[in-house]
Amino acid sequence: MSPRTTELDRFFPLPSEAPSNKAPVRLAGFSHKSGEALAKVLQDNHIKWHAFFNDLGFHNHASHHLVAIYALGANSTLVEAAYQTHVEYMRPAFESPEPVNATNVWKHLGKREFYNSYLEFFRDLLLKRDVTAVLEEYIFSAKANIGGSDTEGQPRMLNRFFAALVHPMIHTGNGLEIGMLGLVAEGLAQAATHGDDGDRLIPPSLFESQSTSAPSAVARLTALLPSLTLSADPSANGKAPVGGKKAGIHAFTALARILADPRFAPAALGLPIPQGQSHIDRVQTHVGEALIDIVAEWAAELEGDDVSAVVIAKKIEEVAWLNALIYGVGGWGGRQRSQNKEFNADFFSMHLVTSSIFLPSLVAYLSPRSATILLRGYFTFSLAWYIGRGRPVIPVRAFYEGTTDKLVPPGEPQVAPADTTLTPEDVSPNPWLPIIESTLVHPSEHLCKLQRALLHNATVYGARGAGEFAGTELEGAELLDGTLFIRAAGLTANAIGWLKEGQKAREWDRSGFY
Structure with a gap:
């Protein structure tokens, strides 16, 4: 050798x-x-x-x-x-x-x-x-x-x-x-070898205040993060958590404020942009300062060098839910009804979901200070892409009324289940299993990443019940529960095609929500 x-x-x-x-x-x-x-x-x-x-x-x-x-x-x-x-x-x-x-x-x-x-x-x-x-x-x-x-x-x-x-x-x-x-x-x-997209969206002050105590901080964060059991409390907006720091706004509240602010509307930003121009540059030029202000409110708990692993894990969960919401509910709410499309599987929003699952592995190797910088920057770019794609509506109530967590793959079973089967009418007792089987052999490299990310979210957050997000400003947030992820996965499978089950491959949507 x-x-x-x-x-x-x-x-x-x-x-x-x-x-x-x-x-x-x-x-x-x-x-x-x-x-x-x-x-x-x-x-x-x-x-x-x-x-x-x-x-x-x-x-x-x-x-x-x-x-x-x-x-x-x-x-x-x-x-x-x-x-x-x-x-x-x-x-x-x-x-x-x-x-x-x-x-x-x-x-x-x-x-x-x-x-x-x-x-x-x-x-x-x-x-x-x-x-x-x-x-x-x-x-x-x-x-x-x-x-x-x-x-x-x-x-x-x-x-x-x-x-x-x-x-x-x-x-x-x-x-x-x-x-x-x-x-x-x-x-x-x-x-x-990439460009410095959004060069004004990450404030230089984040780096000017860096501590020199990184090595010991790295050991502390790496030791604590894997053993966390996180209890979500999105209703704590504005309240002082343990330690005296002011709690940041929840990610759903940040999303709600962007939805309610006419400055972020596609028309106000001159969207869609001509081919070859940057969505991120358009966002930072027109609403960069407003976006930075919203991010700063969300990141209030991430200030200083003494950020706990519990807070970091809480913020990771928030962005995981946020990006799944943008892709799933936004893709359903912004579907092209004129083309009788059930769901816009947006190519750009999909990357927000697939990238979010790497946050735990990244922060496990970082000092708390660098972990907070990562999260703040990532949250900024997630919202910037959401705005740049046209700020699709997030109709939570209609989404839950119009979608299902009872997945039925295309085609009839070749063999009828025995009468003594516990629920013979239930084609997919665990709806994730047919999705994974079909996804594994699908040639789209993005489909396996997306379904894996949604499966991961369902694994760690699937037990969240309706009402846990009631304290945020997002309309309908009180209805959100852990079925969000399988609903989005089912819509995606239908949109991109069940090849193993005989359907033809279809493309991701790139038209945006304008």
């Missing part, structure tokens, strides 16, 4: 356990053999193919697809077959114009042709340093965002981490969740 192969094996070992029990569970079905297949194809993808498969900067999604189906229980044959669907359109890896090192690391930011040099740079760093130290220095530090005496300009690495529908965050989160530093290196290299 060559030294190079040995080194790459260190970057792509067999999948390890997730760093937090708030991370998605892995369904039975995976095996040692499928883990070997996953490591093999991810290493092959790392060596052979570029992160962007065309000149427009479209992303190589192979690792997202493969990790998702592995975690859903795919066997080795399916893992390898899924990889081959990506090989056919990939761009071969190529050398960058010059190497990247500690001296010129900020010089080539945003240049896709420097991806391979950044990949080599971060790979070398991760061989020498702890992943926490690398993330803290190159994504969350003041130097990596607002610059310093030895840095030209403002790198804004956190903005780049959230750029292009948060793809660098998704990629890095995948690596942290399954313990593959090769994916972490790829995610960081992607961040470095």
